[in-house]
Amino acid sequence: MIIPYLIIMPLLAAFLITLISGKGDTWGVIFSILTEITLIILSVIGFILVLENPLVYNMSGWNIPYTITLVMDSFTGFMLVIVHVIALLALMYSVAYIRHLSKSWKYYALFMLLITGMDGVILTGDLFNLFVFMEIGLFAAYALVAYGNRPEEFEASFKYAVMGSISSTLILVGIGIVYSVTSTLNLAKISEVLATQPVHVVNWIGAIFLVGFGLKAAAMPFHAWLPDAHSSAPAPISSMLSGVLIKALGVYVLIRLIFNVFGFNAIFSRVFLGLGTLSIIAASLLAISQWDMKRLLAYSSVSQVGFILIALGIGTRMAIFGALFHLLNHAIFKGLLFLNAGTVEMCLGTRDLKKMGRLGKVLPITTGTSMIGTLAVSGLPPFNGFFSKLIIIIAAIEAGFFSTAGVAVVGSLLTLAYFMKFQRYGFFGDKVIEILDHKPGLGMQTAMVCLAVLCLVTSILVVPQVRELVMDPVINAVLNQAKYIELVLGR
Amino acid sequence: MILYLLCFILLLIGLYGVITKRDLIKIILSLAIMEYAANLFLVLFAYRKGGTYPILEEGREIAMMVDPLPQALVLTSIVIELGITAMLVALAVRLYQKYNTFDITKIRRLAG
Amino acid sequence: MSLRTKSKILVFFLALVCYLALTSFTDYQEIIAGIAAALIVTLLAGGLLLQTEGKKNLFKRSLKAVEYMFRFLWEMTKANLHVAYLVLHPNLPIKPGIVKIKSSLKNESAITVLANSITLTPGTLTIDYNEKTGELYIHWIDVKSVDEKKDTEIIGAKFENLLKEVFE
Amino acid sequence: MKEKHGMTLIVRTITRISVWLIFLYGFYIIFHGHLTPGGGFAGGVILALALLNYMLAYGREKTENWININLLHDMESASAILFLIVGILGIAISGSFLANWLSGGKLFALFSSGTIPILNIIIGIKVCAGLFFVVWTLSIFHIEEEAEE
Numbered sequence: 027m028i029i030p031y032l033i034i035m036p037l038l039a040a041f042l043i044t045l046i047s048g049k050g051d052t053w054g055v056i057f058s059i060l061t062e063i064t065l066i067i068l069s070v071i072g073f074i075l076v077l078e079n080p081l082v083y084n085m086s087g088w089n090i091p092y093t094i095t096l097v098m099d100s101f102t103g104f105m106l107v108i109v110h111v112i113a114l115l116a117l118m119y120s121v122a123y124i125r126h127l128s129k130s131w132k133y134y135a136l137f138m139l140l141i142t143g144m145d146g147v148i149l150t151g152d153l154f155n156l157f158v159f160m161e162i163g164l165f166a167a168y169a170l171v172a173y174g175n176r177p178e179e180f181e182a183s184f185k186y187a188v189m190g191s192i193s194s195t196l197i198l199v200g201i202g203i204v205y206s207v208t209s210t211l212n213l214a215k216i217s218e219v220l221a222t223q224p225v226h227v228v229n230w231i232g233a234i235f236l237v238g239f240g241l242k243a244a245a246m247p248f249h250a251w252l253p254d255a256h257s258s259a260p261a262p263i264s265s266m267l268s269g270v271l272i273k274a275l276g277v278y279v280l281i282r283l284i285f286n287v288f289g290f291n292a293i294f295s296r297v298f299l300g301l302g303t304l305s306i307i308a309a310s311l312l313a314i315s316q317w318d319m320k321r322l323l324a325y326s327s328v329s330q331v332g333f334i335l336i337a338l339g340i341g342t343r344m345a346i347f348g349a350l351f352h353l354l355n356h357a358i359f360k361g362l363l364f365l366n367a368g369t370v371e372m373c374l375g376t377r378d379l380k381k382m383g384r385l386g387k388v389l390p391i392t393t394g395t396s397m398i399g400t401l402a403v404s405g406l407p408p409f410n411g412f413f414s415k416l417i418i419i420i421a422a423i424e425a426g427f428f429s430t431a432g433v434a435v436v437g438s439l440l441t442l443a444y445f446m447k448f449q450r451y452g453f454f455g456d457k458v459i460e461i462l463d464h465k466p467g468l469g470m471q472t473a474m475v476c477l478a479v480l481c482l483v484t485s486i487l488v489v490p491q492v493r494e495l496v497m498d499p500v501i502n503a504v505l506n507q508a509k510y511i512e513l514v515l516g517r
Numbered sequence: 518m519i520l521y522l523l524c525f526i527l528l529l530i531g532l533y534g535v536i537t538k539r540d541l542i543k544i545i546l547s548l549a550i551m552e553y554a555a556n557l558f559l560v561l562f563a564y565r566k567g568g569t570y571p572i573l574e575e576g577r578e579i580a581m582m583v584d585p586l587p588q589a590l591v592l593t594s595i596v597i598e599l600g601i602t603a604m605l606v607a608l609a610v611r612l613y614q615k616y617n618t619f620d621i622t623k624i625r626r627l628a629g
Numbered sequence: 630m631s632l633r634t635k636s637k638i639l640v641f642f643l644a645l646v647c648y649l650a651l652t653s654f655t656d657y658q659e660i661i662a663g664i665a666a667a668l669i670v671t672l673l674a675g676g677l678l679l680q681t682e683g684k685k686n687l688f689k690r691s692l693k694a695v696e697y698m699f700r701f702l703w704e705m706t707k708a709n710l711h712v713a714y715l716v717l718h719p720n721l722p723i724k725p726g727i728v729k730i731k732s733s734l735k736n737e738s739a740i741t742v743l744a745n746s747i748t749l750t751p752g753t754l755t756i757d758y759n760e761k762t763g764e765l766y767i768h769w770i771d772v773k774s775v776d777e778k779k780d781t782e783i784i785g786a787k788f789e790n791l792l793k794e795v796f797e
Numbered sequence: 798m799k800e801k802h803g804m805t806l807i808v809r810t811i812t813r814i815s816v817w818l819i820f821l822y823g824f825y826i827i828f829h830g831h832l833t834p835g836g837g838f839a840g841g842v843i844l845a846l847a848l849l850n851y852m853l854a855y856g857r858e859k860t861e862n863w864i865n866i867n868l869l870h871d872m873e874s875a876s877a878i879l880f881l882i883v884g885i886l887g888i889a890i891s892g893s894f895l896a897n898w899l900s901g902g903k904l905f906a907l908f909s910s911g912t913i914p915i916l917n918i919i920i921g922i923k924v925c926a927g928l929f930f931v932v933w934t935l936s937i938f939h940i941e942e943e944a945e946e
Binding site: 154157158161165168169172177180181183184187188191192194195198199201202205206211 | 528548612
Binding site: 652738740 | 813817906
């Protein structure tokens with residue numbers, strides 16, 4: 027019974043940190059890192075356990091219609107592992123980075139709340155509970171975006187909070203409509219009841235949730251808050267937000283709702299394809315024109331989420347594999363790139379690409395890891411980004427979506443183009459830089475190296491034997507709606 | 518039906534306010550209106566004609582009570598909105614400290 | 630016994646009685662919970678109620694308080710009729726303004742009761758009180774004079790003398 | 798700078814006389830959370846309003862003398878931890894998180910429904926402290942801003 031502890035532990039850590047810490051951040055660092063290590067172990071064990079048979083946990087000893095259910099199938103386990111790996115590395119990075127902003131325990135408490143929110147969203151099997159955990163996570167995210175105490179951070183955080191509240195209100199209305207149609211909030215039961223409803227009801231409910239969670243996932247017409255929020259936040263938070271938050275709160279929930287609850291159909295497929303195509307092309311073009319390092323990365327996040335969306339729109343088995351693989355890869359390389367950008371910002375005191383120069387001599391590790399990250403995100407072999415994009419393109423061609431395949435190819439080329447700019451001006455500029463404001467700490471460098479290694483290691487998932495072992499149960503969990511219902515309702 | 522329509526109009530009024538107003542405080546108030554409309558909607562569809570409050574007391578029968586679950590949901594969402602509104606107000610105060618204005622068109626350090 | 634202790638004991642019993650009045654006097658569970666609640670309230674806010682030492686002649690003062698209540702009701706009725714006359718008169722003969730009156734009361738509770746009595750009487754409204762000079766600022770719907778002494782006579786005097794006997 | 802030292806004597810006297818009553822009502826709402834409308838959140842809000850009433854009437858310095866701000870801060874986080882501990886005890890005793898491990902008692906009696914009154918009290922403390930600190934912190938902003946000008 028490890029499921030409730032995945033939510034209890036970070037919550038307990040958050041409040042223990044607020045209780046014990048006086049002024050300094052020593053206890054914050056110790057508690058948050060210990061918790062995060064435990065959570066990684068728990069989630070890996072959980073993932074291995076649920077590969078065979080998924081677990082369902084009923085809160086407070088009641089049975090299904092009266093209780094909140096926590097469901098852990100292999101898809102949940104997959105997401106949990108991603109979240110906690112990125113979170114631990116971001117936390118390692120934070121220790122040195124946040125101390126140069128302010129020495130306070132508040133950062134670690136908020137970070138733990140962010141983890142709680144994401145874990146809750148991923149684990150829960152109850153629609154309203156999902157909303158509550160989403161708000162916990164978002165609340166921490168709003169506060170963390172404004173953590174650096176600069177004017178533009180407050181501005182970005184305000185924008186983010188307003189957009190987030192609008193989408194949360196929409197989701198609340200959607201929950202109300204779902205409850206009035208189905209008289210239940212349990213996802214599996216909703217799925218069961220909606221199967222008997224006319225298809226236009228399902229589509230309208232799906233539309234509301236698509237807008238609501240599309241805003242959280244920052245698909246293109248709903249992306250306005252993302253570049254501000256993700257570029258203004260402190261670097262480890264940027265990497266958390268871009269790497270996992272938009273996926274846990276946006277993409278994961280969309281996959282869970284559309285595939286496991288509402289049932290995937292042609293209309294959802296078309297909407298996903300449309301949103302994905304728009305995101306890839308428009309966000310890539312916007313990214314090319316950016317001169318702010320982190321803004322460029324933020325727009326790149328929008329376009330990479332587009333890749334996941336088109337893969338979901340294709341909806342075949344191979345495409346889902348591509349989507350999930352790209353989700354994992356994007357979490358790793360975008361996390362890495364934001365950490366690199368944060369290191370450069372800390373050491374040079376600027377984010378403007380025009381003011382940077384040749385950094386190879388003073389920041390060798392950052393330069394090297396950013397090179398790896400860039401190659402991975404632009405889709406060059408042997409790095410993981412290449413394989414996931416290739417799988418998506420192959421899946422599109424196989425399913426007969428030739429224009430989508432074309433969009434994906436163009437998108438990859440555009441990605442390469444703006445990351446060439448990122449590298450050329452950010453790390454291999456003309457001006458040779460020899461003096462730094464600050465030195466990057468050991469934890470920061472370790473985190474970056476770990477992520478760079480992961481960029482290479484995760485490529486192993488395309489090997490058929492490994493894929494069968496790890497990814498196939500995840501894909502089955504996504505695609506098999508009937509099994510999800512059966513699992514939760516225990517029939 | 519007319520009640521649902523009014524509720525929807527309230528939601529739209531809030532949305533209109535968020536989109537068009539330039540003052541930070543007015544934006545926060547519009548958001549609050551929007552959230553209240555959502556809450557009202559939740560309470561509204563749980564209501565039925567002749568229903569009574571859903572609290573068990575000695576000698577009361579359950580038959581005519583309204584559905585208590587949406588009311589519990591509304592309570593939870595009110596708590597969440599309280600937190601978010603407090604957060605927004607704090608951000609607005611800090612923005613005022615930094616920019617000396619509540620006008621959103623003058624708070625533009627982030628381009629595009 | 631110090632003033633603070635006295636105040637705490639008073640708050641405890643008042644709180645207990647109030648709590649039991651809200652629930653029931655017979656259920657032993659409610660009595661336990663009531664004692665617990667009253668204890669916490671006493672610990673938190675017990676010392677705040679009494680701030681000045683009580684005077685003697687409690688019985689006489691209570692009688693005066695009852696008399697004050699009737700006086701106040703009578704004044705209120707009169708003022709109500711006056712305001713009704715002003716509202717119903719076709720010319721609306723009002724003359725609003727803010728006047729200053731001087732009060733000779735020193736006791737905090739007395740001043741509070743005076744200010745609230747003036748506010749509750751239709752037509753007049755206490756706006757502010759100056760602690761150093763003992764002056765009350767009052768918004769008056771029908772200002773009869775701008776002279777401070779005369780205003781004090783019209784608005785304050787009818788309550789003040791009795792209040793002095795009740796509290797001092 | 799008048800706000801720093803609170804409001805006029807009239808408001809202060811009324812607050813002084815009525816603050817215990819507000820507290821009592823808050824506790825009443827919390828204790829009866831499982832029987833009547835209200836409960837931990839509503840009662841906690843009332844308790845916080847009693848504190849804020851005092852703060853608005855008397856100003857920040859006097860409030861700091863009256864209640865221990867650090868203790869309140871610790872109580873806020875401690876109450877959250879207590880909530881989780883009650884929940885974890887549910888795992889230990891009854892096998893699932895937040896399970897009701899105390900006996901239910903007689904219906905409609907005050908001491909009934911197991912852990913729910915305990916949780917209500919914990920939530921009440923948490924909400925009281927939390928809401929108080931929201932306004933308290935916002936008023937700190939206010940003073941800093943005046944100092945800057």
